[in-house]
Amino acid sequence: MAYTYTNSKGKTYILHGRTRTLKSGKKSTLYFFAKEEKEGSLDSVPAGYEVSESKNGLPVLKKTK
Numbered sequence: 001m002a003y004t005y006t007n008s009k010g011k012t013y014i015l016h017g018r019t020r021t022l023k024s025g026k027k028s029t030l031y032f033f034a035k036e037e038k039e040g041s042l043d044s045v046p047a048g049y050e051v052s053e054s055k056n057g058l059p060v061l062k063k064t065k
Contacts, residue, residue, distance in 0.1 A: 001043060002014045002015065002037050002041035002042065002043065003015040003041075003042055003043060003044050003045060005033065005051055005059045007053055007057045007058070007059055008053060008057055009057045011035070011057070012035070013033035013034065013035060013058075013059050014033065014034055014035070014036070014037045014038075014041055015031065015032075015033055015041065015042045015045065015051075015061075016031070016032050016033070016034055016038060016040045016041050016042060017029050017030065017031050017032075017040055017042050017046070018030045018032075018040050029046075031046065031049070031061045033058070033059045033060075045061070046061070048063055048064055049061045049062065049063055049064065050062055050064050
């Protein structure tokens with residue numbers, strides 16, 4: 001079951017992640033929210049991150065301190 005977030009406006013978003021390899025050989029993961037479930041949907045928020053909401057209602061992941 002994919003992780004979903006409902007914002008203050010009542011719209012539901014699904015968390016996704018994509019891993020890519022940089023030119024240096026390191027792997028980097030891009031996290032994003034989408035309105036529809038696509039390939040790469042995640043079951044939970046990654047460790048060290050929390051969900052926050054921007055001014056216009058879009059959910060974003062922020063690193064916890």
